[in-house]
Amino acid sequence: MAVPGEVPTEPVVRPAPHRWIWYALGGSLPARNRGWVLHDTTTGTWWLRHIARMFVQLAIPVALVMLLLPAPWGLRAAVAGGGVALALFYSLAYMFETTENRVVKAGYPVGTATAHRERASEVRQQRESERKRAAAARRAARYRDRFSR
Template structure:
């Protein structure tokens, strides 16, 4: 993938979602084919990107958790507690390195490093501006109702 997609946003490109097997490969850290690149950018920049990241991290941890539960000797509750502790620790580290992991996925999809952060920040600025306009309009309506009740 020689071209750099730094200037392209996900809005103009068609989003092709990967199928279940491709998504599992992606969740486990694999690189998706180029046709899914706009979806990868969307996946790492949408409002639910944190939840999506946590779901991928959970899927990644199911492999070692399953091995602990199946292969370690001892009572099941001990293996279960070990697996639960590993899950908590893994999720902690996953949250700690969430932005870096998202940028790595975007880089694998052919975008330059920093693209996901820039897209999320721009979306936040847009949402903030829209919320500001909405709040001003609501305040103006409340002021008009107040003036109306006061007889002005």
């Protein structure tokens, strides 16, 4: 069992397309995909991946509304669009809880995804700070060289 502050050691094994669809619909993946689930929920584009999973979940209800609702096409599209907007609102509101639940379902302790994202954010901030410090030192050196002649 992993600890929330610990760096995962599992390999990142991407699931097959049919397993990814099952995962997007809320199912769990085999144990060999544990590392990928953590990667999927903590990588830099984790929120885009969350939205993509939400659209996969909505594909079936939207298709059913568009095909089976006995109404004009404009009304069908409006109903489907309203459903997508409402689903997007709720999906974004509960994004952190949903991704954390996926990580727990994969066998990690509660808080692992959040801790992993926070650690990655700290590393990014540290790199950005070092980059800015180096740029300021280069500017200062250019300024000294320009006026020391």
